[in-house]
Amino acid sequence: MSTILISGGTVVTASGTLDADVLVAGEKIAAVLAREVTGAGGTGEAAGGVGDSAAAVAADRVIDATGKYVLPGGIDVHTHMEMPFGGTFSADTFETGTRAAAWGGTTTIVDFAVQAKGTSLLATLDKWHAKADGNCAIDYGFHMIVSDVNDTTLKEMDACIAAGVNSFKMFMAYPGVFYATDGEILLAMQQAARSGATVMMHAENGIAIDQLVAQAIAAGRTDPVNHGLTRPPELEGEATSRAIVLAQVADCPLYIVHLSARQALAAVAEARDNGQNVFAETCPQYLFLSLDDLARPDFEGAKFVASPPLRSQEHQDSLWRGLRSNDLSVVSTDHCPFCFKDQKELGRGDFSKIPNGMPGVEHRMDLLHAGVVAGQLTLPRWVEVASTTPARMFGLYPRKGVIAAGSDADIVIYDPQARQTLSAATHHMNVDYSAYEGMELTGKVVTTLSRGRPVIDEGTYAGSTGHGAFLARGLNQYLV
Ligand code: URP
Ligand code: ZN
Numbered sequence: 001m002s003t004i005l006i007s008g009g010t011v012v013t014a015s016g017t018l019d020a021d022v023l024v025a026g027e028k029i030a031a032v033l034a035r036e037v038t039g040a041g042g043t044g045e046a047a048g049g050v051g052d053s054a055a056a057v058a059a060d061r062v063i064d065a066t067g068k069y070v071l072p073g074g075i076d077v078h079t080h081m082e083m084p085f086g087g088t089f090s091a092d093t094f095e096t097g098t099r100a101a102a103w104g105g106t107t108t109i110v111d112f113a114v115q116a117k118g119t120s121l122l123a124t125l126d127k128w129h130a131k132a133d134g135n136c137a138i139d140y141g142f143h144m145i146v147s148d149v150n151d152t153t154l155k156e157m158d159a160c161i162a163a164g165v166n167s168f169k170m171f172m173a174y175p176g177v178f179y180a181t182d183g184e185i186l187l188a189m190q191q192a193a194r195s196g197a198t199v200m201m202h203a204e205n206g207i208a209i210d211q212l213v214a215q216a217i218a219a220g221r222t223d224p225v226n227h228g229l230t231r232p233p234e235l236e237g238e239a240t241s242r243a244i245v246l247a248q249v250a251d252c253p254l255y256i257v258h259l260s261a262r263q264a265l266a267a268v269a270e271a272r273d274n275g276q277n278v279f280a281e282t283c284p285q286y287l288f289l290s291l292d293d294l295a296r297p298d299f300e301g302a303k304f305v306a307s308p309p310l311r312s313q314e315h316q317d318s319l320w321r322g323l324r325s326n327d328l329s330v331v332s333t334d335h336c337p338f339c340f341k342d343q344k345e346l347g348r349g350d351f352s353k354i355p356n357g358m359p360g361v362e363h364r365m366d367l368l369h370a371g372v373v374a375g376q377l378t379l380p381r382w383v384e385v386a387s388t389t390p391a392r393m394f395g396l397y398p399r400k401g402v403i404a405a406g407s408d409a410d411i412v413i414y415d416p417q418a419r420q421t422l423s424a425a426t427h428h429m430n431v432d433y434s435a436y437e438g439m440e441l442t443g444k445v446v447t448t449l450s451r452g453r454p455v456i457d458e459g460t461y462a463g464s465t466g467h468g469a470f471l472a473r474g475l476n477q478y479l480v
């Protein structure tokens with residue numbers, strides 16, 4: 001069994017920082033060897049399995065991490081590789097998308113299998129396994145999108161859970177595509193509640209939005225900015241509140257995906273204060289980009305079309321606050337890339353035909369680190385929202401999401417001083433633009449290990465297609 005000693009770094013976990021060396025043996029972390037504890041939060045999780053650095057054994061390889069952070073690999077629980085949507089497919093395959101993820105310090109993705117109307121959940125799952133199997137550079141799991149609620153589908157939810165997929169996304173948006181009625185949502189929530197599964201909700205009032213969209217098009221308001229103007233934050237707030245009430249009636253755990261509006265956050269915070277099993281994620285695009293980007297001239301705004309839409313700036317402060325208060329527990333990317341050329345361009349002259357989605361799987365850790373640099377998040381909270389909580393929420397902990405003896409050696413060595421400029425010319429996602437073109441950041445991944453194997457090795461790709469394995473997931477560990 002080969003061994004790696006990561007020496008000299010600062011181990012960062014959700015509960016603190018620790019000056020420690022990390023010994024990797026094969027696919028697992030063998031020991032966390034304390035050198036010297038620093039800072040108020042310097043004990044706790046990182047100390048699980050802590051040994052004495054003097055006991056360090058000779059390793060096959062020593063990685064010098066002096067001056068660097070040693071992090072549990074990022075876990076992005078919201079991606080869409082090769083997703084059929086908006087008359088086309090998202091541009092990253094499992095191969096290109098997982099490679100890009102590793103470049104950015106993400107070592108696990110949870111992608112969405114998409115049930116097409118009239119098809120079965122299990123056939124859908126098979127299809128997604130066929131897309132991913134043998135193609136991923138890092139480990140992966142699946143959620144299931146339920147778009148056709150009927151007796152067969154409801155029964156199949158249990159079979160999905162047995163197959164390691166215990167989270168089901170439903171849509172209050174996109175009538176005629178993924179949309180489910182309140183009655184259908186209630187039935188699926190009741191089934192999920194019986195089986196210990198979590199329902200994930202795309203909470204926008206799609207029926208009302210479609211009326212606003214039709215009015216805008218009829219009035220000749222066809223530019224991309226109208227995507228944002230026809231999906232007002234109040235309709236995200238309303239749908240979020242409605243989803244929370246339905247979940248309360250069904251006694252079902254609820255996870256609001258890609259939350260963007262302060263109205264929706266207020267509804268989540270109230271439910272959480274009331275002790276309900278309600279959780280939410282936001283995404284970097286809602287923390288860093290705004291309606292102004294959707295309003296860029298010459299159809300450039302199409303690059304920023306995603307749903308829910310980018311919001312006006314005042315929502316960003318609320319979201320950062322929500323991350324600190326834990327009303328927002330997770331940051332995922334909702335990575336759903338469409339090239340500007342030929343894909344986003346499908347909506348020239350009619351914003352409603354622009355495929356919805358933005359690229360981001362590569363830059364989540366870096367953008368959140370920018371939040372650390374700006375004083376919006378602490379270092380442990382960065383790790384918590386990007387790795388540890390996603391692992392716990394989606395049944396991967398403690399195999400993933402922590403640097404501790406016995407956990408998978410999914411480890412990121414991160415240089416907090418390195419400078420980088422985000423650009424389509426240098427990113428690794430299979431998409432012809434960057435939503436953050438020209439943004440200068442401090443901090444960069446140096447090395448990414450997936451189960452002990454270097455995927456990114458001191459700034460060079462060293463991974464192999466097919467190394468990534470499917471992860472059957474267990475229970476949400478936050479249920480009260
Ligand atoms: O616009 C988005 N968010 N596209 C991906 C599909 C979804 O709703 O998550
Ligand atoms: Zn969605």
Ligand code: ZN
Nearest residue numbers: 078080334336
């Ligand atoms: Zn999504």
